[in-house]
Amino acid sequence: MNNENIIEIKDLKKTYENGVIKALDGINLEIKKGESVSIIGPSGSGKSTLLNMIGALDKADEGSINVAGIDLMQEKDLSDFRLNEIGFVFQLHNLIPNLTVLENLQTPLIETVISDKKMEERALKILKSVNLADKINQKPTKLSGGERQRVAIARALVNHPSIILADEPTGALDSKTQDVILDLLLDIHKQENVTLIMVTHEHDVAKKAERSIYVLDGKIKEIKKN
Amino acid sequence: MKFRDLIIKNIFRNKSRSILAVIGIAIGVAAVVGLGLVTDNLSASTQNALTAGAADFSVVSGTSSGNNGGGPPGGSSQLINQTYVSEIQQISGVNSTAGVLRTMTNLSNTTSNSTSTNTTSSTIGGGNFQSMTTLIGIDNSSLSMDDIVITNGSVYSNDNEVVIGKNAAQSLNKTVGSTISISNQTFKVVGIYETGNFMDDNGIVMSLSKLQNLTGDTGQVSLVLVKASSGTDASNLASTIEAKYPNELSTSTSLSGMNRMNNGLDVIKSGSWAVSLLAVLVGGIVVLVTMMKAVSERTREIGVLRAIGWSQKRILSMIIGESLVLSLIAIVVGLAIGIGLVELLSTTQILQGITPSFSASLILKGIGVALFLGIIGGIYPAYRASRLSPTEALRYE
Numbered sequence: 291m292n293n294e295n296i297i298e299i300k301d302l303k304k305t306y307e308n309g310v311i312k313a314l315d316g317i318n319l320e321i322k323k324g325e326s327v328s329i330i331g332p333s334g335s336g337k338s339t340l341l342n343m344i345g346a347l348d349k350a351d352e353g354s355i356n357v358a359g360i361d362l363m364q365e366k367d368l369s370d371f372r373l374n375e376i377g378f379v380f381q382l383h384n385l386i387p388n389l390t391v392l393e394n395l396q397t398p399l400i401e402t403v404i405s406d407k408k409m410e411e412r413a414l415k416i417l418k419s420v421n422l423a424d425k426i427n428q429k430p431t432k433l434s435g436g437e438r439q440r441v442a443i444a445r446a447l448v449n450h451p452s453i454i455l456a457d458e459p460t461g462a463l464d465s466k467t468q469d470v471i472l473d474l475l476l477d478i479h480k481q482e483n484v485t486l487i488m489v490t491h492e493h494d495v496a497k498k499a500e501r502s503i504y505v506l507d508g509k510i511k512e513i514k515k516n
Numbered sequence: 517m518k519f520r521d522l523i524i525k526n527i528f529r530n531k532s533r534s535i536l537a538v539i540g541i542a543i544g545v546a547a548v549v550g551l552g553l554v555t556d557n558l559s560a561s562t563q564n565a566l567t568a569g570a571a572d573f574s575v576v577s578g579t580s581s582g583n584n585g586g587g588p589p590g591g592s593s594q595l596i597n598q599t600y601v602s603e604i605q606q607i608s609g610v611n612s613t614a615g616v617l618r619t620m621t622n623l624s625n626t627t628s629n630s631t632s633t634n635t636t637s638s639t640i641g642g643g644n645f646q647s648m649t650t651l652i653g654i655d656n657s658s659l660s661m662d663d664i665v666i667t668n669g670s671v672y673s674n675d676n677e678v679v680i681g682k683n684a685a686q687s688l689n690k691t692v693g694s695t696i697s698i699s700n701q702t703f704k705v706v707g708i709y710e711t712g713n714f715m716d717d718n719g720i721v722m723s724l725s726k727l728q729n730l731t732g733d734t735g736q737v738s739l740v741l742v743k744a745s746s747g748t749d750a751s752n753l754a755s756t757i758e759a760k761y762p763n764e765l766s767t768s769t770s771l772s773g774m775n776r777m778n779n780g781l782d783v784i785k786s787g788s789w790a791v792s793l794l795a796v797l798v799g800g801i802v803v804l805v806t807m808m809k810a811v812s813e814r815t816r817e818i819g820v821l822r823a824i825g826w827s828q829k830r831i832l833s834m835i836i837g838e839s840l841v842l843s844l845i846a847i848v849v850g851l852a853i854g855i856g857l858v859e860l861l862s863t864t865q866i867l868q869g870i871t872p873s874f875s876a877s878l879i880l881k882g883i884g885v886a887l888f889l890g891i892i893g894g895i896y897p898a899y900r901a902s903r904l905s906p907t908e909a910l911r912y913e
Contacts (some may be wrong), residue, residue, distance in 0.1 A: 374823025
């Protein structure tokens with residue numbers, strides 16, 4: 291694996307329903323450390339499946355996929371990989387409703403061995419960086435859509451991942467909030483030198499990344515620099 | 517935030533569901549503990565009555581269906597001639613004998629100061645089992661032969677005096693100095709006695725001649741209590757008496773009496789276990805369904821937790837942890853319901869004479885049931901939750 295690449299994918303295939311649906315049909319892709327990439331395509335094109343493969347939420351049938359030096363086809367328990375290397379941001383924030391903002395940020399840290407005090411310090415620092423320091427004791431239901439998504443981004447960052455995977459991160463937001471969230475993600479990407487991969491079906495969003503990868507019918511049709 | 521804080525927060529998330537699960541487990545605990553308290557007391561009471569008696573065995577009619585080994589509860593049985601009392605006393609190896617007449621009467625038409633009933637036959641009056649009082653006729657010098665110990669007051673000294681069992685005293689609201697009317701005759705209560713046998717403790721004891729007079733059974737007794745001389749084997753002596761009066765008399769030792777009582781107790785215990793098992797089964801199903809629902813509702817959330825790096829083991833621990841915390845709450849609730857209900861019912865006619873005796877083993881049984889239900893009810897939903905594919909869980913609506 292090239293030292294500059296954080297992700298290397300070769301001839302990756304994934305089918306569903308006993309091979310009837312070809313979600314990924316021979317994907318080849320390399321992404322550099324610290325790069326921002328958007329994966330764009332229509333619904334059902336395979337872009338979310340590709341993101342799930344990179345985040346080790348799902349396993350491919352064939353091919354190879356190496357992320358942050360780990361062969362995802364060989365490793366059996368990938369929860370440690372997800373905990374240490376990946377930060378997920380979903381279209382719907384997916385915050386736990388009965389926990390406060392601060393507690394939501396601490397949930398990934400429960401799996402680590404850091405002390406309660408450090409856990410809180412780290413969560414507070416990140417919440418400050420996304421301008422939510424005054425909302426730490428609020429429940430997600432009391433927050434606006436944009437605020438919830440900022441909490442979700444903060445949660446993705448709390449373990450200092452090397453890659454942020456964002457699946458339609460602005461899909462459920464109005465256009466003004468959309469820009470705020472996108473700028474926040476891109477700022478974090480630049481400041482923390484974290485690799486950012488965003489799935490979107492909107493060209494305006496896709497153009498904000500350094501590279502756009504166009505996926506159709508489970509294949510990469512085009513890769514272009516923005 | 518600690519992992520345990522999250523588990524506790526999750527439990528209070530859906531209060532009605534958690535309460536349902538706690539009730540399910542608590543019913544199982546209450547059934548095991550409550551019924552256990554009752555059956556343990558019955559067992560102890562019977563053993564006490566059958567083993568602590570001063571008499572070694574009793575002699576009853578050879579055609580009698582009942583038995584009264586060592587002074588256990590007696591109902592109607594074939595009466596025998598009182599002359600057997602002195603005849604048996606003459607047999608070699610017999611230390612002492614005592615004739616006892618036993619009958620049952622209904623004293624439920626109680627007033628605060630007097631109690632009356634008609635005593636005309638071997639079993640007097642009608643009424644249900646709960647309201648029946650045992651009338652025992654025995655000479656005052658032989659009370660210890662029938663295991664009767666005066667705990668308050670004194671022994672009767674004439675035919676107008678009686679002693680009353682502690683349970684009867686409670687239910688009839690009598691104490692030393694009260695009067696009681698039986699068959700239109702008034703008796704003075706001069707003492708309260710205790711035998712350790714809940715049936716006998718619900719009785720009234722008077723002189724043998726007086727009870728014979730009341731029932732019209734002059735010269736008749738229900739049984740003869742026999743105490744063997746020191747160094748004489750009671751079983752051999754019983755066989756000797758049976759051999760001397762073939763077809764006329766039979767004997768009942770404490771041991772054989774106990775065996776028969778134990779058979780009855782075994783039936784009660786089996787019944788109590790069957791009820792407990794049913795309650796445990798219902799409790800188990802309630803917990804299982806509740807936890808399944810809890811997992812199902814949180815499928816998407818479990819997917820998120822897997823996505824942010826939680827291991828399968830962590831998810832498993834979380835669901836089982838929630839189930840165990842519910843069990844711990846249910847232990848307190850179940851023990852309170854089980855013990856409280858038995859305590860309450862023991863003051864009423866339903867469980868009259870039952871004094872709940874608490875044992876560590878019974879409490880441990882209750883705790884065991886709760887933890888068992890918690891683990892069994894939680895393990896399958898927890899396993900299912902931990903095996904969920906993160907992508908499928910995240911797609912769950």
